[in-house]
Amino acid sequence: MRKPVYMDNSATTRCSDASMASMTPLFAESYGNPSALYDGGRAAFKALEDARASVAASLGALKSEIFFTSGGTESDNWAIASAAEAAEAALLSGKGAGGRHMVCSAVEHSAVLRPLQRLERRGWEVTVLETDRTGAVSAESLEEAIRPDTKLVSVMAANNVVGTLQDVKSLAGVCRRRRVLFHTDAVQAAGHVKIDVRDWDADMVSVSAHKFHGPKGVGALFSKVPRRPDPLVLGGGQERGGRSGTENVPGAVGMAAALAEATANMERDAARLKSMRDRLIEGALKIPGVLLTGDPTRRLPGHASFVIEGIRHSAYLIGMLNERGVCASSGSACTAASKEADHVLQALGYGWEPFASLRLTLSVYNTEEEASYVLEILPDCISELRRRDSLGSTGARVLGDGEAAAKERLRTAGKGGWKV
Numbered sequence: 170m171r172k173p174v175y176m177d178n179s180a181t182t183r184c185s186d187a188s189m190a191s192m193t194p195l196f197a198e199s200y201g202n203p204s205a206l207y208d209g210g211r212a213a214f215k216a217l218e219d220a221r222a223s224v225a226a227s228l229g230a231l232k233s234e235i236f237f238t239s240g241g242t243e244s245d246n247w248a249i250a251s252a253a254e255a256a257e258a259a260l261l262s263g264k265g266a267g268g269r270h271m272v273c274s275a276v277e278h279s280a281v282l283r284p285l286q287r288l289e290r291r292g293w294e295v296t297v298l299e300t301d302r303t304g305a306v307s308a309e310s311l312e313e314a315i316r317p318d319t320k321l322v323s324v325m326a327a328n329n330v331v332g333t334l335q336d337v338k339s340l341a342g343v344c345r346r347r348r349v350l351f352h353t354d355a356v357q358a359a360g361h362v363k364i365d366v367r368d369w370d371a372d373m374v375s376v377s378a379h380k381f382h383g384p385k386g387v388g389a390l391f392s393k394v395p396r397r398p399d400p401l402v403l404g405g406g407q408e409r410g411g412r413s414g415t416e417n418v419p420g421a422v423g424m425a426a427a428l429a430e431a432t433a434n435m436e437r438d439a440a441r442l443k444s445m446r447d448r449l450i451e452g453a454l455k456i457p458g459v460l461l462t463g464d465p466t467r468r469l470p471g472h473a474s475f476v477i478e479g480i481r482h483s484a485y486l487i488g489m490l491n492e493r494g495v496c497a498s499s500g501s502a503c504t505a506a507s508k509e510a511d512h513v514l515q516a517l518g519y520g521w522e523p524f525a526s527l528r529l530t531l532s533v534y535n536t537e538e539e540a541s542y543v544l545e546i547l548p549d550c551i552s553e554l555r556r557r558d559s560l561g562s563t564g565a566r567v568l569g570d571g572e573a574a575a576k577e578r579l580r581t582a583g584k585g586g587w588k589v
Contacts, residue, residue, distance in 0.1 A: 241377030268318020331463030332472030383427030387420030
Protein backbone atom coordinates (compact mmCIF):
# COMPACT_ATOMS: atom_id res chain seq x y z
CA MET A 170 0.00 0.00 0.00
CA ARG A 171 1.35 3.44 -0.96
CA LYS A 172 2.41 5.69 1.87
CA PRO A 173 0.20 8.81 1.96
CA VAL A 174 1.63 11.82 0.11
CA TYR A 175 1.34 14.77 2.47
CA MET A 176 1.13 18.12 0.65
CA ASP A 177 -0.76 20.25 3.16
CA ASN A 178 2.19 21.77 4.97
CA SER A 179 0.62 25.24 5.12
CA ALA A 180 -1.98 23.70 7.43
CA THR A 181 0.51 21.94 9.67
CA THR A 182 3.82 20.10 9.50
CA ARG A 183 5.27 16.97 11.05
CA CYS A 184 7.55 17.56 14.03
CA SER A 185 11.21 17.38 13.10
CA ASP A 186 13.46 14.87 14.80
CA ALA A 187 15.43 17.72 16.35
CA SER A 188 12.28 19.27 17.78
CA MET A 189 11.05 15.96 19.19
CA ALA A 190 14.42 15.15 20.76
CA SER A 191 14.63 18.56 22.43
CA MET A 192 11.21 18.17 24.09
CA THR A 193 11.39 14.59 25.37
CA PRO A 194 13.41 15.23 28.58
CA LEU A 195 11.09 18.07 29.56
CA PHE A 196 8.07 15.77 29.75
CA ALA A 197 9.58 13.05 31.96
CA GLU A 198 12.73 14.45 33.61
CA SER A 199 13.04 18.26 33.78
CA TYR A 200 9.31 18.82 34.19
CA GLY A 201 9.34 21.38 37.01
CA ASN A 202 7.22 24.51 37.00
CA PRO A 203 9.47 27.35 35.76
CA SER A 204 8.04 29.66 38.42
CA ALA A 205 9.14 27.34 41.26
CA LEU A 206 12.23 28.20 43.31
CA TYR A 207 13.63 24.68 43.79
CA ASP A 208 16.23 23.17 41.47
CA GLY A 209 13.72 21.46 39.17
CA GLY A 210 11.88 24.73 38.65
CA ARG A 211 15.09 26.63 38.02
CA ALA A 212 16.13 24.04 35.41
CA ALA A 213 12.79 24.45 33.63
CA PHE A 214 13.12 28.24 33.78
CA LYS A 215 16.59 28.05 32.24
CA ALA A 216 15.28 25.83 29.44
CA LEU A 217 12.48 28.33 28.78
CA GLU A 218 14.83 31.31 28.70
CA ASP A 219 17.33 29.48 26.48
CA ALA A 220 14.46 28.77 24.08
CA ARG A 221 13.44 32.43 24.16
CA ALA A 222 16.99 33.49 23.30
CA SER A 223 17.12 30.97 20.44
CA VAL A 224 13.82 32.12 18.91
CA ALA A 225 14.97 35.74 19.22
CA ALA A 226 18.23 34.93 17.42
CA SER A 227 16.34 33.20 14.58
CA LEU A 228 14.16 36.28 14.09
CA GLY A 229 16.81 38.95 14.59
CA ALA A 230 15.15 40.09 17.81
CA LEU A 231 16.20 40.71 21.40
CA LYS A 232 15.41 38.02 23.93
CA SER A 233 13.28 40.47 25.90
CA GLU A 234 11.11 41.06 22.81
CA ILE A 235 9.85 37.45 22.55
CA PHE A 236 6.65 36.40 24.34
CA PHE A 237 5.53 32.77 24.07
CA THR A 238 1.88 32.09 23.23
CA SER A 239 -0.34 29.13 22.33
CA GLY A 240 0.13 29.78 18.58
CA GLY A 241 -0.43 32.17 15.71
CA THR A 242 -4.08 32.87 16.48
CA GLU A 243 -3.36 34.03 20.01
CA SER A 244 -0.37 36.05 18.84
CA ASP A 245 -2.50 37.86 16.24
CA ASN A 246 -5.30 38.46 18.72
CA TRP A 247 -2.85 39.71 21.32
CA ALA A 248 -1.18 42.17 18.95
CA ILE A 249 -4.48 43.72 17.92
CA ALA A 250 -6.03 43.76 21.39
CA SER A 251 -2.85 45.22 22.87
CA ALA A 252 -2.77 48.08 20.38
CA ALA A 253 -6.44 48.81 20.99
CA GLU A 254 -6.06 48.63 24.77
CA ALA A 255 -3.10 51.01 24.75
CA ALA A 256 -4.91 53.49 22.51
CA GLU A 257 -8.06 53.44 24.64
CA ALA A 258 -6.09 53.82 27.86
CA ALA A 259 -4.26 56.83 26.41
CA LEU A 260 -7.56 58.39 25.36
CA LEU A 261 -9.05 57.91 28.83
CA SER A 262 -6.00 59.44 30.46
CA GLY A 263 -6.04 62.38 28.10
CA LYS A 264 -2.51 61.60 26.91
CA GLY A 265 -3.38 60.11 23.53
CA ALA A 266 -4.60 61.53 20.23
CA GLY A 267 -8.28 61.14 19.49
CA GLY A 268 -9.89 58.55 17.24
CA ARG A 269 -9.93 54.77 16.95
CA HIS A 270 -8.91 53.45 13.54
CA MET A 271 -7.02 50.38 12.26
CA VAL A 272 -6.02 49.11 8.82
CA CYS A 273 -5.65 45.57 7.46
CA SER A 274 -5.69 43.85 4.07
CA ALA A 275 -8.59 41.92 2.58
CA VAL A 276 -6.53 38.72 2.51
CA GLU A 277 -5.67 38.49 6.22
CA HIS A 278 -6.20 35.33 8.23
CA SER A 279 -9.41 35.18 10.27
CA ALA A 280 -7.22 35.48 13.40
CA VAL A 281 -6.70 39.10 12.33
CA LEU A 282 -10.05 39.83 10.69
CA ARG A 283 -12.27 38.63 13.51
CA PRO A 284 -10.60 40.61 16.30
CA LEU A 285 -10.90 43.67 14.09
CA GLN A 286 -14.60 42.95 13.55
CA ARG A 287 -15.01 42.77 17.31
CA LEU A 288 -13.36 46.17 17.64
CA GLU A 289 -15.78 47.55 15.06
CA ARG A 290 -18.64 46.47 17.30
CA ARG A 291 -16.99 48.52 20.05
CA GLY A 292 -16.93 51.64 17.90
CA TRP A 293 -13.58 51.32 16.13
CA GLU A 294 -13.26 51.96 12.41
CA VAL A 295 -11.38 49.49 10.22
CA THR A 296 -10.16 50.17 6.69
CA VAL A 297 -9.72 46.99 4.64
CA LEU A 298 -7.19 47.38 1.83
CA GLU A 299 -7.82 45.80 -1.54
CA THR A 300 -4.94 43.89 -3.10
CA ASP A 301 -3.82 43.31 -6.67
CA ARG A 302 -4.69 40.09 -8.50
CA THR A 303 -1.87 38.24 -6.76
CA GLY A 304 -2.86 39.30 -3.24
CA ALA A 305 -0.18 41.95 -2.78
CA VAL A 306 -0.76 45.25 -0.95
CA SER A 307 0.90 48.36 -2.35
CA ALA A 308 2.71 50.89 -0.18
CA GLU A 309 0.77 53.62 -2.02
CA SER A 310 -2.62 52.21 -1.04
CA LEU A 311 -1.48 51.87 2.57
CA GLU A 312 -0.22 55.46 2.58
CA GLU A 313 -3.65 56.64 1.43
CA ALA A 314 -5.47 54.54 4.04
CA ILE A 315 -3.57 55.81 7.09
CA ARG A 316 -5.28 58.65 8.93
CA PRO A 317 -4.24 60.88 11.83
CA ASP A 318 -6.23 58.60 14.16
CA THR A 319 -4.81 55.28 12.86
CA LYS A 320 -3.42 53.19 15.72
CA LEU A 321 -2.35 49.95 14.00
CA VAL A 322 -1.76 48.46 10.56
CA SER A 323 -1.78 44.66 10.23
CA VAL A 324 -0.70 43.05 6.93
CA MET A 325 0.45 39.43 6.75
CA ALA A 326 3.94 38.59 5.51
CA ALA A 327 2.92 35.56 3.45
CA ASN A 328 -0.56 34.49 2.45
CA ASN A 329 -1.71 31.08 3.61
CA VAL A 330 -4.13 30.51 0.71
CA VAL A 331 -2.20 31.70 -2.36
CA GLY A 332 1.36 31.92 -1.04
CA THR A 333 2.09 35.51 -2.09
CA LEU A 334 4.86 37.29 -0.17
CA GLN A 335 4.25 40.90 0.84
CA ASP A 336 6.91 43.61 0.74
CA VAL A 337 6.82 43.87 4.52
CA LYS A 338 9.75 46.25 4.77
CA SER A 339 8.10 48.74 2.44
CA LEU A 340 4.76 48.58 4.27
CA ALA A 341 6.45 48.93 7.66
CA GLY A 342 8.38 51.91 6.31
CA VAL A 343 5.13 53.69 5.50
CA CYS A 344 3.94 53.10 9.05
CA ARG A 345 7.21 54.28 10.54
CA ARG A 346 7.03 57.56 8.62
CA ARG A 347 3.44 58.04 9.73
CA ARG A 348 4.19 57.00 13.33
CA VAL A 349 1.69 54.13 13.28
CA LEU A 350 2.25 50.70 14.84
CA PHE A 351 2.82 47.92 12.30
CA HIS A 352 2.01 44.25 12.94
CA THR A 353 2.57 41.39 10.54
CA ASP A 354 1.24 37.85 10.75
CA ALA A 355 4.37 35.89 9.77
CA VAL A 356 2.91 32.48 10.61
CA GLN A 357 3.38 31.16 7.06
CA ALA A 358 6.69 32.94 6.51
CA ALA A 359 8.68 31.96 9.59
CA GLY A 360 11.09 29.12 8.92
CA HIS A 361 10.55 29.38 5.16
CA VAL A 362 11.81 32.83 4.19
CA LYS A 363 14.34 35.02 5.98
CA ILE A 364 12.88 37.11 8.77
CA ASP A 365 14.85 39.92 10.35
CA VAL A 366 12.52 42.00 12.47
CA ARG A 367 15.10 44.78 12.69
CA ASP A 368 15.40 44.98 8.91
CA TRP A 369 11.62 44.85 8.55
CA ASP A 370 11.22 47.54 11.26
CA ALA A 371 8.00 45.88 12.40
CA ASP A 372 6.56 46.62 15.84
CA MET A 373 4.90 43.23 16.33
CA VAL A 374 5.31 39.89 14.52
CA SER A 375 3.33 36.67 15.03
CA VAL A 376 4.77 33.18 14.48
CA SER A 377 3.56 29.61 15.13
CA ALA A 378 5.72 26.54 15.72
CA HIS A 379 3.69 23.90 13.91
CA LYS A 380 4.14 25.66 10.56
CA PHE A 381 7.90 24.98 10.55
CA HIS A 382 8.14 21.44 12.01
CA GLY A 383 7.69 22.39 15.63
CA PRO A 384 4.92 21.22 17.98
CA LYS A 385 1.31 22.38 17.92
CA GLY A 386 0.02 24.63 20.67
CA VAL A 387 2.92 27.05 20.89
CA GLY A 388 3.86 30.26 19.12
CA ALA A 389 5.36 33.62 19.86
CA LEU A 390 4.69 37.31 19.57
CA PHE A 391 7.60 39.63 18.91
CA SER A 392 6.97 43.05 20.39
CA LYS A 393 9.63 45.69 19.91
CA VAL A 394 11.30 47.19 22.97
CA PRO A 395 10.37 49.45 24.69
CA ARG A 396 6.78 48.46 23.85
CA ARG A 397 5.47 45.66 26.06
CA PRO A 398 2.10 44.32 24.85
CA ASP A 399 -0.81 44.82 27.24
CA PRO A 400 -1.83 41.41 28.65
CA LEU A 401 -4.53 39.42 26.88
CA VAL A 402 -4.56 36.58 29.45
CA LEU A 403 -4.67 37.60 33.10
CA GLY A 404 -3.61 35.60 36.14
CA GLY A 405 -0.27 34.90 37.78
CA GLY A 406 1.75 37.31 35.65
CA GLN A 407 3.99 34.92 33.73
CA GLU A 408 5.87 36.02 30.60
CA ARG A 409 7.04 39.12 32.43
CA GLY A 410 3.47 40.10 33.16
CA GLY A 411 2.43 39.79 29.52
CA ARG A 412 0.72 36.39 29.46
CA SER A 413 -0.42 34.57 32.57
CA GLY A 414 -0.53 30.80 32.91
CA THR A 415 2.11 28.14 33.48
CA GLU A 416 4.48 28.28 30.54
CA ASN A 417 4.57 25.46 27.98
CA VAL A 418 8.26 24.75 28.45
CA PRO A 419 8.47 21.65 26.21
CA GLY A 420 6.60 23.49 23.46
CA ALA A 421 8.84 26.54 23.67
CA VAL A 422 11.96 24.38 23.56
CA GLY A 423 10.61 22.34 20.64
CA MET A 424 9.70 25.51 18.79
CA ALA A 425 13.16 26.96 19.29
CA ALA A 426 14.85 23.79 18.02
CA ALA A 427 12.63 23.61 14.93
CA LEU A 428 13.06 27.28 14.06
CA ALA A 429 16.84 27.16 14.54
CA GLU A 430 17.07 24.12 12.26
CA ALA A 431 14.81 25.66 9.60
CA THR A 432 16.74 28.93 9.69
CA ALA A 433 20.12 27.24 9.41
CA ASN A 434 19.04 25.16 6.38
CA MET A 435 16.76 27.76 4.78
CA GLU A 436 18.79 28.60 1.69
CA ARG A 437 19.38 24.96 0.76
CA ASP A 438 15.82 23.85 1.49
CA ALA A 439 14.20 26.81 -0.27
CA ALA A 440 16.08 26.08 -3.50
CA ARG A 441 14.92 22.47 -3.50
CA LEU A 442 11.33 23.36 -2.63
CA LYS A 443 11.14 26.06 -5.31
CA SER A 444 12.27 23.54 -7.93
CA MET A 445 9.62 21.03 -6.86
CA ARG A 446 6.97 23.75 -6.53
CA ASP A 447 7.64 25.07 -10.04
CA ARG A 448 7.44 21.56 -11.41
CA LEU A 449 4.01 21.11 -9.81
CA ILE A 450 2.85 24.46 -11.18
CA GLU A 451 4.12 23.75 -14.68
CA GLY A 452 2.48 20.34 -14.74
CA ALA A 453 -0.86 21.49 -13.31
CA LEU A 454 -1.14 24.40 -15.76
CA LYS A 455 -0.98 21.96 -18.67
CA ILE A 456 -4.45 20.80 -17.64
CA PRO A 457 -7.16 22.86 -19.44
CA GLY A 458 -9.11 25.15 -17.12
CA VAL A 459 -6.46 25.26 -14.38
CA LEU A 460 -5.24 28.72 -13.34
CA LEU A 461 -2.47 29.68 -10.93
CA THR A 462 -3.41 31.85 -7.94
CA GLY A 463 -1.00 34.19 -6.20
CA ASP A 464 2.22 35.66 -7.50
CA PRO A 465 4.07 33.26 -9.86
CA THR A 466 7.50 34.04 -8.42
CA ARG A 467 7.16 36.18 -5.26
CA ARG A 468 5.61 33.35 -3.30
CA LEU A 469 6.51 30.88 -0.56
CA PRO A 470 9.08 28.36 -1.80
CA GLY A 471 6.89 25.30 -1.26
CA HIS A 472 3.47 26.77 -2.12
CA ALA A 473 1.47 25.97 -5.28
CA SER A 474 -2.19 27.04 -5.52
CA PHE A 475 -4.80 26.90 -8.27
CA VAL A 476 -8.42 27.41 -9.22
CA ILE A 477 -9.94 24.74 -11.45
CA GLU A 478 -12.94 25.37 -13.65
CA GLY A 479 -15.83 22.96 -14.08
CA ILE A 480 -15.88 21.37 -10.62
CA ARG A 481 -18.77 22.31 -8.39
CA HIS A 482 -17.03 22.17 -5.00
CA SER A 483 -13.42 21.94 -3.86
CA ALA A 484 -14.26 19.22 -1.35
CA TYR A 485 -14.96 16.81 -4.22
CA LEU A 486 -11.44 17.20 -5.55
CA ILE A 487 -9.82 17.03 -2.11
CA GLY A 488 -11.82 13.88 -1.39
CA MET A 489 -10.81 12.20 -4.64
CA LEU A 490 -7.15 13.02 -4.07
CA ASN A 491 -7.48 11.61 -0.57
CA GLU A 492 -8.87 8.35 -2.00
CA ARG A 493 -5.68 8.12 -4.05
CA GLY A 494 -3.45 8.75 -1.05
CA VAL A 495 -2.75 12.48 -1.44
CA CYS A 496 -3.34 14.90 1.44
CA ALA A 497 -4.05 18.35 -0.03
CA SER A 498 -6.40 21.25 0.72
CA SER A 499 -8.48 23.93 -0.91
CA GLY A 500 -7.03 26.77 1.17
CA SER A 501 -7.12 27.71 4.83
CA ALA A 502 -7.63 24.75 7.17
CA CYS A 503 -9.71 27.09 9.34
CA THR A 504 -12.39 27.41 6.62
CA ALA A 505 -12.12 23.99 5.01
CA ALA A 506 -15.69 22.98 5.84
CA SER A 507 -17.27 26.05 4.23
CA LYS A 508 -19.03 25.73 0.88
CA GLU A 509 -18.31 29.36 0.12
CA ALA A 510 -15.26 30.46 -1.85
CA ASP A 511 -12.43 31.36 0.51
CA HIS A 512 -12.50 35.07 1.39
CA VAL A 513 -8.96 35.40 0.05
CA LEU A 514 -9.97 34.02 -3.35
CA GLN A 515 -13.02 36.27 -3.38
CA ALA A 516 -10.81 39.28 -2.64
CA LEU A 517 -8.62 38.31 -5.60
CA GLY A 518 -11.65 38.21 -7.92
CA TYR A 519 -12.39 34.49 -8.07
CA GLY A 520 -16.10 34.88 -7.48
CA TRP A 521 -17.63 32.90 -10.30
CA GLU A 522 -18.98 29.37 -10.02
CA PRO A 523 -18.34 26.58 -10.58
CA PHE A 524 -14.71 26.24 -9.64
CA ALA A 525 -12.58 24.32 -7.18
CA SER A 526 -9.48 25.58 -5.45
CA LEU A 527 -6.45 23.42 -4.78
CA ARG A 528 -3.45 24.11 -2.55
CA LEU A 529 -0.38 21.87 -2.69
CA THR A 530 2.19 22.88 -0.07
CA LEU A 531 5.53 21.15 0.32
CA SER A 532 8.05 20.55 3.08
CA VAL A 533 11.58 19.20 3.28
CA TYR A 534 10.07 15.74 3.72
CA ASN A 535 8.44 15.70 0.28
CA THR A 536 10.18 13.94 -2.61
CA GLU A 537 10.34 14.28 -6.39
CA GLU A 538 8.65 10.89 -6.64
CA GLU A 539 5.70 12.24 -4.70
CA ALA A 540 5.47 15.25 -7.00
CA SER A 541 5.48 12.90 -10.01
CA TYR A 542 2.66 10.85 -8.52
CA VAL A 543 0.49 13.94 -7.90
CA LEU A 544 1.03 15.15 -11.46
CA GLU A 545 0.18 11.67 -12.71
CA ILE A 546 -3.19 11.41 -10.97
CA LEU A 547 -4.33 15.06 -10.98
CA PRO A 548 -5.49 15.22 -14.64
CA ASP A 549 -7.60 12.07 -14.24
CA CYS A 550 -9.14 13.34 -10.98
CA ILE A 551 -10.14 16.61 -12.61
CA SER A 552 -11.51 14.89 -15.73
CA GLU A 553 -13.52 12.42 -13.67
CA LEU A 554 -15.07 15.14 -11.51
CA ARG A 555 -15.95 17.23 -14.54
CA ARG A 556 -17.56 14.21 -16.12
CA ARG A 557 -19.61 13.51 -13.00
CA ASP A 558 -20.71 17.10 -12.68
CA SER A 559 -23.77 17.89 -14.76
CA LEU A 560 -22.30 21.33 -15.48
CA GLY A 561 -19.51 19.80 -17.56
CA SER A 562 -16.01 21.06 -18.14
CA THR A 563 -16.99 24.56 -19.22
CA GLY A 564 -20.06 25.07 -17.02
CA ALA A 565 -23.59 25.03 -18.43
CA ARG A 566 -24.88 27.89 -16.28
CA VAL A 567 -24.89 31.26 -18.03
CA LEU A 568 -22.61 33.67 -16.23
CA GLY A 569 -23.87 37.07 -15.22
CA ASP A 570 -22.25 40.14 -16.74
CA GLY A 571 -20.09 40.77 -13.69
CA GLU A 572 -18.98 37.17 -13.38
CA ALA A 573 -18.25 36.92 -17.09
CA ALA A 574 -16.16 40.08 -16.97
CA ALA A 575 -14.22 38.80 -13.96
CA LYS A 576 -13.61 35.50 -15.67
CA GLU A 577 -12.37 37.20 -18.82
CA ARG A 578 -9.99 39.36 -16.80
CA LEU A 579 -8.55 36.21 -15.27
CA ARG A 580 -8.10 34.59 -18.68
CA THR A 581 -6.22 37.62 -20.03
CA ALA A 582 -4.28 38.44 -16.87
CA GLY A 583 -1.37 36.31 -18.04
CA LYS A 584 -0.38 39.17 -20.34
CA GLY A 585 0.43 41.14 -17.19
CA GLY A 586 2.66 38.39 -15.93
CA TRP A 587 0.72 36.79 -13.09
CA LYS A 588 -0.38 33.65 -14.92
CA VAL A 589 2.51 31.32 -15.62
